[in-house]
Amino acid sequence: MSECQIGLEQLSKRIKHDLEMLQYPPADWVIPRNTKEGRPVLDVAVIGGGMCGLVATFALLRAGISNIRTFDTNEEGREGPWPKYARMETLRSPKTLAGPALGLPNLTFQAWYEAQWGLNAWGELGRIPTQTWMEYLIWYRKVLNLNIENGKYVEAVDAAEHGFNITVKDGSTEDIVPVRKIILATGREGMAEPRIPAPLQDFLGLQCQHSSEDINFDSLDGKEVAVIGISASAIDNAAAALEAGASSVHILCRAPAVPRVNKMKSTVYAGFTNGFPRLSLEERMNLLSYVFNYRVAPPQNSVQRVWKHKNVKLHLDAELVEVKKEKEKLLLLTNHHGIEAEHVILGTGFKINVNAPRLLKSFAKKIKTFRDSKSLTHNKNFGEFLDFPDLGLDFELQEKVIGKAPYLKNIHEFTFAATVSHGNVSGDIPAISDGADRLVKGITASIFKEDFPEHLCNLYSYEEPELFGDEIPENKRWWPEL
Structure with a gap:
């Protein structure tokens, strides 16, 4: 042993x-x-x-x-x-x-x-x-x-x-x-269901997959990959694609800047855990909406795992507006960019x-x-x-x-x-x-x-004695009766 x-x-x-x-x-x-x-x-x-x-x-x-x-x-x-x-x-x-x-x-x-x-x-x-x-x-x-x-x-x-x-x-x-x-x-x-950007709805399949699917990363060797989102999941999938040998990885993010703070880390204490359900509905909604709209930073080690590679490109303020099929590739059109990809991974979470x-x-x-x-x-x-x-x-x-x-x-x-x-x-x-x-x-x-x-019936019928009637020799009155 x-x-x-x-x-x-x-x-x-x-x-x-x-x-x-x-x-x-x-x-x-x-x-x-x-x-x-x-x-x-x-x-x-x-x-x-x-x-x-x-x-x-x-x-x-x-x-x-x-x-x-x-x-x-x-x-x-x-x-x-x-x-x-x-x-x-x-x-x-x-x-x-x-x-x-x-x-x-x-x-x-x-x-x-x-x-x-x-x-x-x-x-x-x-x-x-x-x-x-x-x-x-x-x-x-x-x-x-x-x-x-x-x-x-x-x-x-x-x-x-x-x-x-x-x-x-x-x-x-x-x-x-x-x-x-x-x-x-x-x-x-x-x-929940995977959150799918509308322009990609018609392209889901082996070429366009949500991060929760069973993705064959080995097949991405030498391919141009696009990852949608900058959540922790998106960054981890970008890293997996790069490590599998993708020729390039483009990360497309709607946000105008990379979030640096995870606000929810400040809520790990007993007051928040026990008190949150007692807040008014509007207070709860306002709090969660604030965190969601502020956006959550991806973990530092995940970000470093991606950017140790040279063949990664970040596109901020890049909301998808249209997707076209061009031969073996997908053309992803954003409000600022046009990006070709042989494989798309959606790191867009669940709804x-x-x-x-x-x-x-x-x-x-x-x-x-x-x-x-x-x-x-x-x-x-x-x-x-x-x-x-x-x-x-x-x-x-x-x-x-x-x-x-x-x-x-x-x-x-x-x-x-x-x-x-x-x-x-x-x-x-x-x-x-x-x-x-x-x-x-x-x-x-x-x-x-x-x-x-x-349970009340069980209480009524419970009769296991603590005293057996011989503990007080001179007493003859007991309840329940002997």
């Missing part, structure tokens, strides 16, 4: 002891439910086994809700964006953040890293390599013994008397699973759209968004934020029309789509534990309230 393995083994024992002292796992307290046909109903289905799905699953188990299943479409070890379209060399978040540890020091990335390579190595580490972070999440799942059902695709969610029936596909087999509540932990793209998830298609049009708030629609500064779902205090979806879809309150949106309602607690690393704690406390309270009559 190597020193790294020995270190992890010792850390695993410490975590086990920590959990035992916290009485984990607690007894399951939820009243079991069955369908009319007698099939057992899951208390919670978690859809998505990446970071958000993992921490939500662990938080449920810590809360004594164990009748759960977590599904992920990817093969084991390929969950989330990290092994796919997250093309940065290192994470953008500082290494010191606790991440999904849920208050357990020994479950942090730092504890995992130090256990393998020591305190000095931790001190020398700059930012966390992306692949190393994925390895940490794989360990997190293993050390907590979280059962993630890989290779299972949730195709549809249909309302039912007991809550929902979810259609789960596993290869050629299909299963209908009755569930009571659902957590959507489907990632940044879960309730929230409650109609995007296929699994919600049967009732997507009934989901309330902020565009349904008449007090907001007059403000053009709010833009795309109006398309975010208007979630309740427990991340639950709400009805567009009261009484038309009451079951929506049992679907909890634990993705970036919760940002306007809850802040940045359900997608990125800094406050993910706070988000999971808030989510599961809400689900726990909701389940208890729904089952209160049964």
Whole structure:
């Protein structure tokens, strides 16, 4: 056994002891439910086994809700964006953040890293390599013994008397699973669609791809490449193209200047995390719109990774106005430039759209968004934020029309789509534990309230004695009577 393995083994024992002292796992307290046909109903289905799905699953188990299943479409070890379209060399978040540890020091990335390579190595580490972070999440799942059902695709969610029936596909087999509540932990793209500039809509395909797609960078060797956007994702994809041997990379940016500041880095503190949802809707919208319009700086190391190459050209104030096909190339016409490219990569991010998830298609049009708030629609500064779902205090979806879809309150949106309602607690690393704690406390309270009559009956029938009648010899009066 190597020193790294020995270190992890010792850390695993410490975590086990920590959990035992916290009485984990607690007894399951939820009243079991069955369908009319007698099939057992899951208390919670978690859809998505990446970071958000993992921490939500662990938080449920810590809360004594164990009748759960977590599904992920990817093969084991390929969950989330990290092994796919997250093309940065290192994470953008500082290494010191606790991440999904849920208050357990020994479950942090730092504890995992130090256990393998020591305190000095931790001190020398700059930012966390992306692949190393994925390895940490794989360990997190293993050390907590979280059962993630890989290779299972949730195709549809249909309302039912007991809550929902979810259609789960596993290869050629299909299963209908009755569930009571659902957590959507489907990632940044879960309730969103790629943001595609209108002039490029008709050119999407192998020659024009969004950064979230599976791009064959080896095929870009010797080619002229254009990258749209100056977001972190755009810069990382430009770097990947350059490193793959692209003959040239043109970065086209609508902004008149390169942003230098990431305003959201100033919001990583308890006051903002806990106070943001309590702000008025207009205060929340104004804050997020300010950050969005100010623009977010790409990380320094990503920018340096690109500009160490000589064959890169930045075009500012270059909004696409038209695209033409010219033989084997695309001619990108901006308000100032005409640029030819053999391949185009869109680093334009995602646009929230409650109609995007296929699994919600049967009732997507009934989901309330902020565009349904008449007090907001007059403000053009709010833009795309109006398309975010208007979630309740427990991340639950709400009805567009009261009484038309009451079951929506049992679907909890634990993705970036919760940002306007809850802040940045359900997608990125800094406050993910706070988000999971808030989510599961809400689900726990909701389940208890729904089952209160049964819990009250259990209280009435509880008769385990503290005293057995022989503790006070001269006393003959006891309640309940002996």
